Amino acid sequence: MATDKNEIFEIIEKPQVGRCLRATRNIEPLEVILVEMPAVIGPHHSSTPVCVQCLREHSGEYYCTDCNLPLCDEMCREEEEHLEECSELAAITKLSKGTEHVLMNLLAYRIYKLKENGVPIWNPISELMDHTEERCQNLEEWKMFQLNTVDVLKQVLTTADDTILHKIIGIIATNSVGFNDKKEMIKGRGIYPTLSLASHDCVCNSRYSVNIEDFSITLRARRLIEEGEEITISYLPSIFGVPKRKTHLEEEWYFQCRCARCMDVTEFGTYVSALKCSHCQEGLILPENCNKDCLWRCRFCMNPFESEFIANFVQNLEDELYAISKSSPTVKDLEGFIKKHSGDLHNKHYLNLIAQRNLIQILSQENKPSKLCIFHTQNVFYTGYIPLL
Ligand SMILES: [Zn+2]
Ligand SMILES: [Zn+2]
Ligand SMILES: [Zn+2]
Ligand SMILES: [Zn+2]
Incomplete structure (x- = not known):
C-alpha cells in the first residue's frame, strides 16, 4: 500500500520489513533520489569534545559561562538554538558525570524537545523503528541507558517518562546517520526520517553522502534502478566481509x-x-x-x-x-x-x-x-x- 508519493519513489509497507522506499519510475545511475535536511543533529554517542552548537572539534579554550559546555566562541554561544537550550543544558550538566555524558545525551534531549514543543517533524521521527523489544533483552546496555540517560534527562524534561526516553534512545541507535568531516573537523550524527526508511542491502542500489555545510544528505542511484524496485542503501561499509x-x-x-x-x-x-x-x-x-x-x-x-x-x-x-x-x-x-x-x-x-x-x-x-x-x-x-x- 502506498502511503506517500513523490515523482521518483513512494513509501510502501512491506510485510516483515515495514515501510520502505520503492522507485515509481526508472532511476538513472547517479540520479539524485532524495535530498533531505536533518530533523535534528547532535554529537556522536562517544564523542571527543565538540562545540555543542556547530559540532566542530573543540579547541579546549572556550566554554559557555552558563551551561559550562564546549563551544567555539561567543558567536556560537549567541546562536538562538543555544540560547534556547542553554539553561536546561546547564541543569543536565549539573546532574551528569562529565561533559562527555552531556554530549552523549544531547541528541536524545533535542529529539524530546521536538515532541515537547509540538514540532511537526516529531511525527515522522516517532514512527521510525526503535527495536525496544529486542534492546531491553540486553540488560546491561538497558541499565546503562537507564542510569546515564533516562534518569538524568527525566529530571530536567519533567513531562518525559522512561518509555518515551527509551524509545528515543532506540530511534537514535537504529536510525542516526553519522558524519565526520576531517577537513572541517566537524563530526556528529543526525536523524533523517525519509532516508531512514531505505532498507539495507549489501549490494545496495543507492548511496548517500552528507553535505557538511548544512548537514543535508543527498541520496543517489549507484546503478539503474528500475520502476517498482526497492531503493536500498548499505548500513555498513561494503568492504566488510x-x-x-x-x-x-x-x-x-x-x-x-x-x-x-x-x-x-x-x-x-x-x-x-x-x-x-x-x-x-x-x-x-x-x-x-x-x-x-x-x-x-x-x-x-x-x-x-x-x-x-x-x-x-x-x-x-x-x-x-x-x-x-x-x-x-x-x-x-x-x-x-x-x-x-x-x-x-x-x-x-x-x-x-x-x-x-x-x-x-x-x-x-x-x-x-x-x-x-x-x-x-x-x-x-x-x-x-x-x-x-
Ligand atoms: Zn561552534
Ligand atoms: Zn550555554
Ligand atoms: Zn547482505
Ligand atoms: Zn585445508
Missing part, C-alpha cells in the same frame, strides 16, 4: 541479511571473507552455506571451523590492523601486516584490501611516484581493489 556484516546487522538492526551477496558464500567470486587453510596449505576456508552460525570448511581438505572461531580470528587481525593504522603507519608497517598474514588471509580478503588502500594513501602523499608506489598501485588493481560491491 561476511562475519562482520552478520554480527553488526544482527546486533544493531536485529535482522539477518538475505541479499544476493550474503546468499553467495564466495560473495560474487570476490572471496573478501575467505581464509587460507593452515592444515593442508592448499584450500580456501569458506562458510558451508548462508545460514547463521553455519560451519566454515576448507574446500580442499574439508577441515571444519566453528563460525565463532572464524569471527574471533578475523576480529583479532582487524584489531591488529586498526592499531597499526591508528599510529601513523609507515609503508613497512602495512607491508609487514600483509606479509605476516599472507598464510591466513586470501589475497582479496577485506583486511588485505584495507591494508593496501591505506598503503596507497601513504604513497600518494609522496612527491615523486616511486617504484614502490607503482608496484603497489598495480598490485592493488591486480588483486581487484576498487570493489564494485
Whole structure:
C-alpha cells in the first residue's frame, strides 16, 4: 500500500520489513533520489569534545559561562538554538558525570524537545523503528541507558517518562546517520526520517553522502534502478566481509541479511571473507552455506571451523590492523601486516584490501611516484581493489 508519493519513489509497507522506499519510475545511475535536511543533529554517542552548537572539534579554550559546555566562541554561544537550550543544558550538566555524558545525551534531549514543543517533524521521527523489544533483552546496555540517560534527562524534561526516553534512545541507535568531516573537523550524527526508511542491502542500489555545510544528505542511484524496485542503501561499509556484516546487522538492526551477496558464500567470486587453510596449505576456508552460525570448511581438505572461531580470528587481525593504522603507519608497517598474514588471509580478503588502500594513501602523499608506489598501485588493481560491491 502506498502511503506517500513523490515523482521518483513512494513509501510502501512491506510485510516483515515495514515501510520502505520503492522507485515509481526508472532511476538513472547517479540520479539524485532524495535530498533531505536533518530533523535534528547532535554529537556522536562517544564523542571527543565538540562545540555543542556547530559540532566542530573543540579547541579546549572556550566554554559557555552558563551551561559550562564546549563551544567555539561567543558567536556560537549567541546562536538562538543555544540560547534556547542553554539553561536546561546547564541543569543536565549539573546532574551528569562529565561533559562527555552531556554530549552523549544531547541528541536524545533535542529529539524530546521536538515532541515537547509540538514540532511537526516529531511525527515522522516517532514512527521510525526503535527495536525496544529486542534492546531491553540486553540488560546491561538497558541499565546503562537507564542510569546515564533516562534518569538524568527525566529530571530536567519533567513531562518525559522512561518509555518515551527509551524509545528515543532506540530511534537514535537504529536510525542516526553519522558524519565526520576531517577537513572541517566537524563530526556528529543526525536523524533523517525519509532516508531512514531505505532498507539495507549489501549490494545496495543507492548511496548517500552528507553535505557538511548544512548537514543535508543527498541520496543517489549507484546503478539503474528500475520502476517498482526497492531503493536500498548499505548500513555498513561494503568492504566488510561476511562475519562482520552478520554480527553488526544482527546486533544493531536485529535482522539477518538475505541479499544476493550474503546468499553467495564466495560473495560474487570476490572471496573478501575467505581464509587460507593452515592444515593442508592448499584450500580456501569458506562458510558451508548462508545460514547463521553455519560451519566454515576448507574446500580442499574439508577441515571444519566453528563460525565463532572464524569471527574471533578475523576480529583479532582487524584489531591488529586498526592499531597499526591508528599510529601513523609507515609503508613497512602495512607491508609487514600483509606479509605476516599472507598464510591466513586470501589475497582479496577485506583486511588485505584495507591494508593496501591505506598503503596507497601513504604513497600518494609522496612527491615523486616511486617504484614502490607503482608496484603497489598495480598490485592493488591486480588483486581487484576498487570493489564494485
Ligand atoms: Zn561552534
Ligand atoms: Zn550555554
Ligand atoms: Zn547482505
Ligand atoms: Zn585445508
